[in-house]
Every structure is written in C-alpha cells, then in structure tokens.
Amino acid sequence: MPTISRDEVAHLARLARLAVTEEELDLFAGQLEVILTSVARVGEVAAADIPPTSHAVGLTDVFRADVPRPGLTQQQALSGAYATEDGRFRVPRILDES
Amino acid sequence: MTRLTRCSAAELAARIHAQDITAVEVTRTHLDRIAAVDPALHAFLHLDGPAALAAAAAVDDGLRRGDPPASPLAGVPLALKDVFTTVDMPTTCGSRMLQGWWPPYDATVTRKLRAAGVVIVGKTNMDEFAMGSSTENSAYGPTRNPWDLDRVPGGSGGGSAAAVAAFEVPLAIGTDTGGSIRQPSAVTGTVGVKPTYGGVSRYGLVAFSSSLDQGGPVARTVLDAALLHEVIGGYDPLDSTSIDAPVPPVVQAARAGATGDLTGIRVGVVSQFRGDGYQPGVRRAFEVAVSRLRELGADIVEVSCPSFDHALPAYYLIAPSECSSNLARFDGMRYGLRVGDDGGRSAEEVMSLTREAGFGPEVKRRIMLGTYALSAGYYDAYYGQAQKVRTLIIRDFAAAFDQVDVLVSPTTPTTAFRIGERVDDPMAMYLSDLCTIPANLAGNAALSVPAGLSDDDGLPVGLQVMAPALADDRAYRVAAAYEAARDDADGGPLVQRVPDLEVAAR
Known part of the structure; x- marks a missing residue:
C-alpha cells in the first residue's frame, strides 16, 4: 500500500511549480494517498512480458512538402502576453541574483 | 407545428435549405431560448449573438443567391466546448488560467464548422481543462442538469450536453479523454460520440492527455450526431496523429440503422460492466435495452474483457502523467494569467504563484499525481505498468471484436448525482468513467445513446456502444436501430420528456 507523506507532496508541488498552501498540503496528502x-492496482496484473503502449494508434513519422506555410505574425503571437517590450515577451528575471 | 427549438438538426437544415425558414430565424429562436433558460442552467461561458446572427445571415444570403448549402448542416446553431480555440471568442477551458484569453488561431474543428456554415452561438462550460466528471471543476461555477437542476450534467463536457438537452441548441461539440462526451450524454439523455482516436483533428484542442483526447459530436438524435461527425471528421495535416483515411460512412449507417433491422449483427455484452456497483435502475434499463437489440434481430452474447477491470487505475495514471507534461505550458510567460510579477520575484517564483492561483484543486491533484507517477523510482511501478495494462486492454478489444461486431455496456454506473455529492471524494468522482475509459485507452470508437429513464429515480440512462477503430459506422448503425425501436416503444424521443425549464427558471 503506497504511502505518501506531506513532505513528499510538498516536493511534488515544487517540482510541478505549484506554490501550494499549508492547508492544500494537508488536503492533497490525504487525497493523493487514497488515489495512489x-x-x-495496476501492479496486480502480471505483465512482465507485455510491451507497453504509449499510443493507441501506431505513431509514424509524418512528412509534409517542404514549402513555406504562414505562421502567426509577431503581433498575433504577442496578443495574449501579460507584458511585452520591443516586440518581445517581457518576463521576470530568470536568475536568482538581483 | 413542432417548436423550432424542439426540432432535430436534420429537420432544421432541411427547412432552412428549402428556404421554408431562415437560418437567422432559427438562430434567433435558439438565442431567445438560451436567454430564457441559461440563467438557471449555466451551460454557456460565452455567447456571441450578433456574430451568430451574422453567420446565419451569410447562410441565408447564399441560399437566396441560389448557392448550394455549404454542408448538410449549414445554418444550424451549435455550441462549442470551450476547449477549442476560436479567434472571435475567448477560450478559457473552464480555468482562471485562461480567463479572457482570445486565441490567435482557430482550431481545425472550429474552421471546419465555419466552412460548413454551422452557426457557432457560443462556448460551453466544462470541468477545468476537461478534468472531471461533473462540470463542478469549472472555475466559473457548475452547470446544472436540465432533468433536475440540483444534479450535475456530467463532465467534463456538461455544458455541451446540458445545452443540447435543454433545447438551447440542437448540436454541440465535446471532447472525450476518459468519457467526457459519453458520460454527460448518458446523464442528460443526449447522444454523444467519441470517434476513433485520430478521426477528428486535435489541432487547436487545448491538450489534456494527448494520447487520449478526442473531439466529437453531441446531439439529440443519432442521425444528427452522424451529420456533425462528417462535418468535423477527416484528415488534418496540422495534427500529426490524425488518421489519413476517409471518415467512416456514419450518416449512411445511421440512416440504415433507423430502418430497424439488426439481423445478423453480433452484439457482445461486456461481463465486467454489469452486476454489483451499478445503480439497480441503470442495470434494469440496460437489460431492457439489450432485449430490444435482440428483438431487432441482433445476436447477443456475453463477452469477457478481463483487463477492463484495470482500465480505471491505468487511466488515472496515464492521463495525469500526460497532463502534468501538457500543462507545463501554463507558465505565465507568453499568454494567460500571470501573478506576483512585482519586479523583484524571479520567473520561477512568478510561475509557481501563477500556477497556484490559476489552477483549481482537481488540476493540481492530477499534475502532482502525474509528476509522482513519472518520477524516478516510481515510473516502472506506475506509468510503465499502466502502459502495459493499456496493451492488454487493446488485446481484449481485439479478441472481443473477433467474436462480435460491437460491444455494449451501461455508459456510466449511475444516473446524474447531486451537485456537491462527490466533490470532496476524487475516487468516487473517477468511478463515473469506469465503463467509458477502455475505449479511450484502446483508441476505438464508442458512443452513448439514451436508454430510457432509470425506474428508481426517473433520470436518463445511457447505452454505450463500442466498435473497432475506424468502424465508427457500426456503432451508429446499432445506436440508430435501437433509438428507432426505443422511440416506437415509448411513443417519442426520450429527450422530449425533459422538464420544461422555462417554468423551472422562474
């Protein structure tokens, strides 16, 4: 029976970039335990020699003719941005040192 | 004369194309109906009446000029699940993360609908990013079931199903990752189809679980669903998993089925999906439906698909795993919500605060579950093993379809449950998808057709018909025959018995 600790849930939240609250940690730890x-039960199935399926339909390489196809304009691409500057996405600093 | 909102899409289209009525009149009537009942129902997240009327007027203009209709559904109103991108309407996926987002491109499904002259009236409510079975996970509040406003309309596509059941529109589009078209259809007394995976383009469908997501039609009759299926289906070079093959002849199959003869069709009843755990009224309605198929000439046999017992756990590992990866795109950088950007915080901090504020509890649970299942040390036991179960389910289907033409089961174990009943118990919610999940994992076609009312609570029950990949037409044929027999026996279509909401709304 899997057990998942509150600390493990906090770790998962960090990995998943979710700034969860203390109350959520309590709630999710209990719920994830039940779900897990x-x-x-998938482990009950004897499947050592069974190949895994990632996709129900066989994946094959898909090619298209090597001709230019219009994409989004710069204006369209930026249309949903929270902040832009000089025609680019403006994002918070990416390094820790200020 | 039948009220326009009570007509099927096929009837409306025929009258519009014969210029007996105008598409504008049809659209206006439906917009009026939405204005009257949607305050009680909340099926729509966004409406655009002026644009819908303009699209309808364009269809009328063409017909007046003598142009042939752009498709068999030209001029018919439709509601689009808010998970397909639209350049002229917001696309929120029921999430605060995308509140007010106007996509810069149309989904292929959207584009095909427009090209077919179908009138898109608005976007429908859904569980956030299509994760849920009740539409209660929408950031914008739940949708209510027109059969009983205290009950859920199913999910994730509860908005689309409720809109069709309440006669707000004759047609809607849903998406089905684990049952999100079929389960809402079952509990609202509508027809919902999950086409073969790859049969309808996913381009512009905001991804939840890419190997499972599939768009499809919602309607009040099998023929209407088939007509819509042919409009939205087909190969799309913009979706690398789109099947490069003709759309199965579903309209022809629906018309053939409606003649009511299933002689020689072999129908398998899935042994794993009956018995304990099913609401008694659902079980009885299902047995009646099976006897009706027998009366229509079908050969009924029981078929065992032992791996289906592990479909639910496999799904709740595979779908969250893919979701944790797909939803990484919501990082607050290029579009959508951004929270905490005070000039001091780093991108990583802003990202975490944005995702915390933008996602609801179910989405967070699934992201964390997927992150766990994919992490080193757990991968083989969880995700890896689930992928093997997926192989076994595909083999069970293959073996079953060697013996029978279609498989049937109840669509979902219970009728519509009460709003709030399962919100604090994720596993109870997940059980709603018990019977629908195998077809998603295997990628084959499956639909839900109304199978009467449960005799214990008077709420709709769905009959699920599953067919092999690319044999969607078989499911339509069986469903259409069953529908005709059911309507004959009941003295009319089930959905016409939905309570009149204008009274309830007051």
Missing part, C-alpha cells in the same frame, strides 16, 4: 492506493 487505488491506482496501484
């Missing part, structure tokens, strides 16, 4: 216990 249930889904762990």
Whole structure:
C-alpha cells in the first residue's frame, strides 16, 4: 500500500511549480494517498512480458512538402502576453541574483 | 407545428435549405431560448449573438443567391466546448488560467464548422481543462442538469450536453479523454460520440492527455450526431496523429440503422460492466435495452474483457502523467494569467504563484499525481505498468471484436448525482468513467445513446456502444436501430420528456 507523506507532496508541488498552501498540503496528502492506493492496482496484473503502449494508434513519422506555410505574425503571437517590450515577451528575471 | 427549438438538426437544415425558414430565424429562436433558460442552467461561458446572427445571415444570403448549402448542416446553431480555440471568442477551458484569453488561431474543428456554415452561438462550460466528471471543476461555477437542476450534467463536457438537452441548441461539440462526451450524454439523455482516436483533428484542442483526447459530436438524435461527425471528421495535416483515411460512412449507417433491422449483427455484452456497483435502475434499463437489440434481430452474447477491470487505475495514471507534461505550458510567460510579477520575484517564483492561483484543486491533484507517477523510482511501478495494462486492454478489444461486431455496456454506473455529492471524494468522482475509459485507452470508437429513464429515480440512462477503430459506422448503425425501436416503444424521443425549464427558471 503506497504511502505518501506531506513532505513528499510538498516536493511534488515544487517540482510541478505549484506554490501550494499549508492547508492544500494537508488536503492533497490525504487525497493523493487514497488515489495512489487505488491506482496501484495496476501492479496486480502480471505483465512482465507485455510491451507497453504509449499510443493507441501506431505513431509514424509524418512528412509534409517542404514549402513555406504562414505562421502567426509577431503581433498575433504577442496578443495574449501579460507584458511585452520591443516586440518581445517581457518576463521576470530568470536568475536568482538581483 | 413542432417548436423550432424542439426540432432535430436534420429537420432544421432541411427547412432552412428549402428556404421554408431562415437560418437567422432559427438562430434567433435558439438565442431567445438560451436567454430564457441559461440563467438557471449555466451551460454557456460565452455567447456571441450578433456574430451568430451574422453567420446565419451569410447562410441565408447564399441560399437566396441560389448557392448550394455549404454542408448538410449549414445554418444550424451549435455550441462549442470551450476547449477549442476560436479567434472571435475567448477560450478559457473552464480555468482562471485562461480567463479572457482570445486565441490567435482557430482550431481545425472550429474552421471546419465555419466552412460548413454551422452557426457557432457560443462556448460551453466544462470541468477545468476537461478534468472531471461533473462540470463542478469549472472555475466559473457548475452547470446544472436540465432533468433536475440540483444534479450535475456530467463532465467534463456538461455544458455541451446540458445545452443540447435543454433545447438551447440542437448540436454541440465535446471532447472525450476518459468519457467526457459519453458520460454527460448518458446523464442528460443526449447522444454523444467519441470517434476513433485520430478521426477528428486535435489541432487547436487545448491538450489534456494527448494520447487520449478526442473531439466529437453531441446531439439529440443519432442521425444528427452522424451529420456533425462528417462535418468535423477527416484528415488534418496540422495534427500529426490524425488518421489519413476517409471518415467512416456514419450518416449512411445511421440512416440504415433507423430502418430497424439488426439481423445478423453480433452484439457482445461486456461481463465486467454489469452486476454489483451499478445503480439497480441503470442495470434494469440496460437489460431492457439489450432485449430490444435482440428483438431487432441482433445476436447477443456475453463477452469477457478481463483487463477492463484495470482500465480505471491505468487511466488515472496515464492521463495525469500526460497532463502534468501538457500543462507545463501554463507558465505565465507568453499568454494567460500571470501573478506576483512585482519586479523583484524571479520567473520561477512568478510561475509557481501563477500556477497556484490559476489552477483549481482537481488540476493540481492530477499534475502532482502525474509528476509522482513519472518520477524516478516510481515510473516502472506506475506509468510503465499502466502502459502495459493499456496493451492488454487493446488485446481484449481485439479478441472481443473477433467474436462480435460491437460491444455494449451501461455508459456510466449511475444516473446524474447531486451537485456537491462527490466533490470532496476524487475516487468516487473517477468511478463515473469506469465503463467509458477502455475505449479511450484502446483508441476505438464508442458512443452513448439514451436508454430510457432509470425506474428508481426517473433520470436518463445511457447505452454505450463500442466498435473497432475506424468502424465508427457500426456503432451508429446499432445506436440508430435501437433509438428507432426505443422511440416506437415509448411513443417519442426520450429527450422530449425533459422538464420544461422555462417554468423551472422562474
């Protein structure tokens, strides 16, 4: 039976870039425990020699003619941005040092 | 004369194309109906009456000029699930993350609908990013079931199903990752189809679980669903998983089925999807439906698909895993919400604050579940093993379809549950998808057709018909035959018995 600690949930939230609250940690730890216990039933199936399926329809390389196709204009691409500057996305600093 | 809102899409189209009525009149009547009942229902997140009337007027103009209709559904109003991008309307996916986002491009489904002259009246409510079975996970509040306003309309596509059941529109588009078209259709007494994976383009469908997501039609009759299926289906070079093959002849199959003969059709009843755990009224309605198929000439056999018992756990590993990866795109940088950008915080901090504020609890749960299942040390036991179960489910379907033409089961184990009943219990919510998930994991076609009312609570029950990949037409044929027999026995279509909401709305 899988057990998932509050610390593990906090770690998962960090990995998933979710600034969860203390109350959420309590709630999610309990709920994820219940869900994981249930889904762990996949382990009951003897499947050592069974190949995995990632996709129901076989994936094949898809090609297209090597001709230019119009994409979004710069204006369209920036149309949903929170902030822009000089025709680019303006984002917060990416390094920790200010 | 039948009220326009009570007509099927096929009837409306025929009258519009014969210029007996105008598309503008049809659209206006439906917009009036929406204005009257949607305050009680909340099926729509966004409406654009002027644009819908303009699109309808364009269809009328063409017909007046003597142009042939752009498609068999030209001029018919439709509601689009708010997960397909539209340049002229917001696309929110039921999430605060995308509140007010106007996409810079149309989904292929949107483009095909426009090209076919179908009148898109608005965008429908849904569980956030299509994760849920009740539409209660929408950031904009739940949609209510027109059969009983205290109950859920299913999910994630509860808005689309409720809009069709409440006669707000004759047609809608949904998406089905684990049952999000079929389960809402079952609990609202409508027809919902998950086409074969790859049969309808995913371009512009905001991704939840890419190997499972599939758009499809919602309607009040099997023929209407088939007509819509042919409008939206077909190969799309912009979707690398789109199947490069003709759309199965679903309209022809629906018309053939309606003649009511299933002689020689072999129907398999899935042994895993009956018995305990099913609401007694659902079980009885299902048994009646199976006897009706037998009366129509079908050979009924019981078929065992043992791996289906593990479909639900496999799905709730695979879908969250793909979701944790797909939803990484919502980082607050290029579009959508951004929270906490005070000039001091780093991009990573802003990203975490944005995702915390922008996502609701179910989306967060699934992202964390997927992150867990894909992490080193757990991958083989969870995601890897789920992928193997997926192989076994595909093999079970293959073996079953060696013996029978279609498989049937109840669409979902219960009728519509009460709003709030399952929100605090994710596993109870997940069980709604028990019978619909195998077809998503295997990628084959499946639909839900109304199978009467449950005798214990008077709410609609769905009959699920599953067919092999690219044999969508078989499911339509069986469903259309069943629908005709059911209507004959009941003295009219089930959905016409939905309570009149104008009274309820007051």
